[in-house]
Amino acid sequence: MPNKTFFWFFLPTGLAMILFIGLPIISTGIQSFYAQHDQVVKEVKKCDPFGCTVSIVVDQEATSVLRDERPLGKFNGFGTYVDRNHLAIEQISEFWDETDTLGDFIDQVTNLPFYKALLFTLTYCLFVTPNVLLLGFIIALSLNAISRKIRGPLIFGTILPMIVTPLVGSLVLFWMIDAEGIIGANLQLMMEDPYLSLKSSRTLTWITIIIYGIWHHSPFAFVVFYAALQTVPQEPVEAAIIDGASRYQRIRHIVLPHIYPVVTFVALISLMDNFRVFEPIIGFSAEGSAQSLSWLIYDNLVNEEVILFGSAAATSMMTIIGIAILLAPVLIRTWKEFRTAR
């Protein structure tokens, strides 16, 4: 496609992307550099059905003057980024001085909300993405080898986890693994431990969420791989059979190289998706044991009675940077291949 045609072809999408993705990101970025004005409070008498007390309220007149002057708030630079609830630079250097062993230091650092969330997010990515790729590929291969008559219903069954809304899927599992639920209660019986709970142990919660993630994301990889498998040319495969290549060898040397670009694509998309893991945490009510970066943003925006826009914006920006770093190796590789292809 000539570049000019491509430009006109891409223009509408590009404009929509700038309007709905680009500009909001810029606005979020700007917001992350601002904090609320210093609160002007005053002492007043408050009376309710249980009696009167003297306590403080925000002085609206004084505050509205400040707000009108600078509606964005107080410029804070990278203040929000480095505070204790985000990168916690100060705290980390303190820990470094205070702790004796590396283990202690890591314990202290992963106790900070941002690093706690980052640790879970990365663990989730690390376990879910390769397993999704592997499982999706195996399912695609198996289904591809099955008689065409039963393939349709089987494919439908396989992509069910993707059709089910993530929240519903996780809620169903949530009730099953409850200490009174079918899986939870049976596990207690099997282990002969009435205090065993999948939901109260951090490790078990992580494992549950990771397994759920694999279950939920595999169909996507499967669908893409299955489509790609249909394009594998039959001649080289047949030639390989005649040469006596085993099934493993055929997959390793013919099928995989052929669908390699698709594997990269699926890996990219899953990495991005998994880095933003969020729904299972809500669905499993796992906030206590597992927090992700996306959950931190959500927490700042809705779980507080006061909305922490600055905090949420800073975490959003860092999530974007995090995704960019994760994807960088794959993107660089794709770019290099693109250049050599030309």
Place this chain on the structure above:
Amino acid sequence: MKKILLTLLFILFGTTAYADGHCSKPSGSINILANDFPALRTFVETAKGCKGSADFKVTHSSEHNKIAVPALTANPSEFSARIAANSSIVPLMNQDLIRPMDDLVKKYGKGIQDSQLITIDGKVMAVAFMANTQHLYYREDVLKELGIPVPKTYEEVVAASEKIRASGKMQHPYAAAYKAGWNLAEEFVNMFIGHGGEFFKAGTAEPNINNAKGVATLNMLKKLASLSNPDYLTHDSEAIKVEWESGKVALMTLWASRSGTLLDDEGDAKITAATKLTGPATVGGGNIPAATLWWDGFTLAKNRSDSDAEASFIALAHAASNKKMVADAADQAVWLVEGFVPGPKSIGVIEAVKMGAKPYPMLPQMGLMHGALGSEIVEFLQGKESAEQALKDVEAAYISKAKEQGFL
């Protein structure tokens, strides 16, 4: 004779009409945001009875806290009125989103008692209509069988629960809403106040929880948690209600406003019959209960036309002074409305007030403290860190947030 009869009838009907509350037939548009529990539904339904020619809409949602600030910030705001409580009125006050209603009270608030008015700096900002608190529920049959007296302190609750567990009757005899987040933080707030704690250093927004009282609070919470269903960190009020109804719990701390659904005809009749209410427990030898008093009341949005505010006030004031409603729905709540006769389901709140329970602190920065508590004390309960470390984390998390919000 006929005349007397007529007069009698007139008086009878006249008083009924009066008892139903005034209704000045408003017009305009009324849109209410409220939490979702039976008493509030009744209240809003009653208000609807006085909608006149106004367009009447209501949103009941347990996620009301998340919607309120953004919805009321818009101009004109989505809702004309918001049913709030001591904690949820604070963000509305902080952002200047609700209007004073002194004029409206004077003009239309005839049946509203003075004690119902929430005044801040001399201005009426809300009209309360019900009170709420968290208190103890117990299974009379289980306690009687094991010869355990009704606990009055949390130490007795622990002892009683241990005894029940030892008897083999129940594995996890205690329940409270310990779901990580708001609920868990609320339990901390109750227990900390029971220990006589103050959340902030006097006159400042500096946190003041990392002390002996804070440690005692956390230790009591952990002891109680160890006597609860192991999944306690995922259980909210609704979940523990279900546990109670399945007969697996004998002692529970729960909202008074939920007593109605526990004592209704649904579920096992034996459990319902044995479910008894008592006041909130004290803790650590203190004499004020480890509980906070709450009021629910209505507020009017600032960013909405005066006529809509007036219409909303007329309808809501009609409900907030409605003797018929409080008589019909005496079971559903402890109404603060004139004419309310407390029934057996109100014991918890009435006891709490008698024992001198404190109201939930209505401070501008309290929401940030509540939020920090909800996420930072979890690891202590899971046994992953010490009480001191957890409290240090809470203070650190709070300080960062308070700095961002300009309180420190």
